[in-house]
Amino acid sequence: MRFLEGPAGTGKTTTAITHLSHLLMNGERPQSILVLVPQRTLGRPYQLALNQQPNAAGVDVVTIGGLARRSLERFWPLIAEQAGYPRSEPTFLTIETAQYHMAQFIDTAIQTGRFDSVSVPRARLIAQTLDNLSKAAINNFSLAEVTERLTGAWSGHSSRHMVYETWQTTVEQFRAYCQEHNLLDFSIQIELFTQHILNDPQIAAHLRDTYQHLIADNIEENNPIALDFIHWLWPSLDSALLIYDSDAGYRIFLGAEPEAAYSLQTLCDEHEALTTSRVQSPALQNLEQAITNAFTNEPQAQSSLVQEAFTFTFHSFYPQMLDWVCEQVIDLVERQNVEPREIVLIAPFLNDSLRFSIMNTLENAGIPIISHRPSRAIREEPIARALLTLMQWVNPVEPSLPPAADMANALEQLIDGLDPIRARILTEIVYGSAGRRELGSFDDINPKMQSRITYICGERYEQLRQWLIDMRTTVSEIPPDHFLRSLFGDIASQVGFGLHRQMDSGTVAAQLIDSAFDFRTSLYPEGTDDWAPVWRDYRELVSEGLLAAFHPLSWQKEETNAVFIAPAYTYLMRNRPVEYQFWLDVGSQAWGERLEQPLTHPYVLRRDYPLHRVWTDEDEQQSNWATLYKLMVGLVRRCRKQIYLAIADLGEQGFEQRGPLLHVFQQILQQDEA
Amino acid sequence: MGDIKIDPHMGLPAGFHFSQSNLQDFVDCPRRFYLRHILNQQWPAPTTEPQREFEQAMQNGERFHRVVERHQLGIPLSLMSALSPLDGWLTRYEQHLATLGPFDQVWAEIAFSSLIGNHTLVAKFDLLALKGNTIIAIDWKTGKLPQRPTLQRRLQTLVYLYVLHQEASRYLGKPLDTYTLTYASVATGEIQTFDYSPSEGYTGRLTTLLNNIQHSAFQKTDDQRHCRFCAYRSLCERGTTPTALPDEYDIDGDWAIPRDTENEVEF
């Protein structure tokens, strides 16, 4: 039983992979090994290593959520009834389908006016409501305790108390609905896992017999339930290796409990600390020390190497700053022969304009770049919008012609060779010629206009229109996802149409269709003879903006040789050191500031936060400061050569910028001068 | 109309392993292998029409395999009857177990991996059963079994017998005499059995196949029958609408393939 700790880059995961290989080589059955990680991405190094090894299939590399879900799938008949659920197969909700079901209860609460005192858009109310449920589950809090904690910590206007009570009533209604309809969202899965799966003697014996060896990596990022599970499994284990990153704990917002994780060392009989970084240069090690000094306000002699670790320039305006970043990246790749994958561009949040502007410039310079955008809804993708626009017209329940601008955009996307101007003209004509509900025919357009739109585009339009008209006669017999699949395969991706051989469009369409499939199967797991309600509900889902987020990056793409642009925490949780980091918009307040979330609270909804203790402004300041420190050190530890600081006096919105990150660097520079 | 750009030197993605289903893809159509397993290209066109029939067949297959796994974990079938409309299948499943058993020990849904050259080859068995010194891999089929020569040619037969022979004895920690693969249809009650036989030259055949993959230009198949129920038809300009599912389509080889985007919710 071994506890291994050390900062990032000291070879902890490499040590664990060697340990895993030894277990396998010593003849341990792969099925007896459990690798527990807080997030799937952190399991990737293990999966890669396992694929290089014989007789390694069957090692479980999972998150606690994955283990909970799999156990429920396997053992459902044993626990369903005692947990108060029907014995038929349950439906596992995705984030999107959970939001959809939750929306009806939130709407009722909004109508009563009980959420009026928090001015939060509906979609965020839904998200925060579910977030609280998840936090309750991973901490093993009752719903009442969540309310009590939030109420006790609140020091503002008393109207907030009613908001928290309303939250509780709403989620109780949601839970009762889920129970009746056999729906399991993430929080219910976790609760059933801890309260029923682990307490059922037959299942508990099976799990304890199966897993003889545990490797738990990044335990500092894992949530209390995962740590409880380690305690639960401990007595029956033959070996365990627990790995703790001593200065991480980035997932505190998602319930990580680094202190509780650290206390697991008392269970181990061996304790090893790795300290030598295999990543950082001496200059970066000095920078890390300088950052620590700045945060602890300890003026100490600073090595002259510190300034070698980073380079920076001040720009008056935001666009100049972005130009500078691109110039430096181009210089590194083209003149200094740096591999693109060795460069990462990091921002506190990654908005579209920032992403587009940098990606365009670098792509135009022939430098491959990939981005990670966790929060963009799939509906924002032009291809997805185009497919959904056509769907609106064939919807068997109250079909309607979409707004002309949407239709023009859809035609432009889906008809090869049709430019935006022709698409607009074509739409205006075919909308005008056929009344409000029909798409007019190209054949009815006057020849002069036909020739302007071009006959080839007209022919394609006609083919698409005819396909849609034919579809309308049968579409009520199929669900929306089947329609989308046919629209993609039978026409939109065929020769002459916009998605033909457009590989990225295939990815967008696939995710749209998968999400429509998940939606339909969560409503009708057994299918139905009447698809009309599904069409109606799907339309509602789309119009309410509850469509899933789009995940543009597969593993393969993420591992290609390209510059990576990502929000800071996304990059940290990828845990992939690089030679060069660019920190964008260093003056921004967003570095080291928490998003306002009136319905939930990352610190108050933790086990170690005292019940009824008021959360003060000072607490907020201190926690922001501590978070920024962890973030900076985490980034520095994942850099091999140099950090580029991109600073603009005026931010994107034109305001002067003096954020906390900039302040820290100013302190370091002053210290250096001193 | 030209073709998509193929980069034969792209190599297999990191973490890739070979399996019966991706090798079968290569044998059926090298281009499909390239698109699906090297590019990991999603292309959500319907594979068959009516889509609902295919989907239901997949769902039933998945459900059946789940029930069998549960049963092998010790959950009585009686507890699951309410869960499953597949009573006929379950009756035949029990008959098959009675005919093929009794067994000394069984393992449900277990995967073995083996190295061949520098590559990993994985086989996931529905049920492994030990009977004396014989290890039997049982593969449940929810459709009609193809003719024996067709089954014999399937990559599944080659891969499963190879991996079973390489790994089972080590796994069990004891020498074995016979390695058997049994296909058992729960739809029709048919059974076909294949024993490992050194004269079949498994290693040589697999090595040649892997070699061919490494030197392939990933051309489209000449046998356009494979295109009829392939999602990449529009990409390859091999037709517009899909056809009905042919009898020989191995639906049970597909149900266990995970979707590209995992559905597990993370927090």
Ligand code: SF4
């Ligand atoms: S459509 Fe035909 S040629 Fe193209 S990948 Fe599929 S089977 Fe191969």
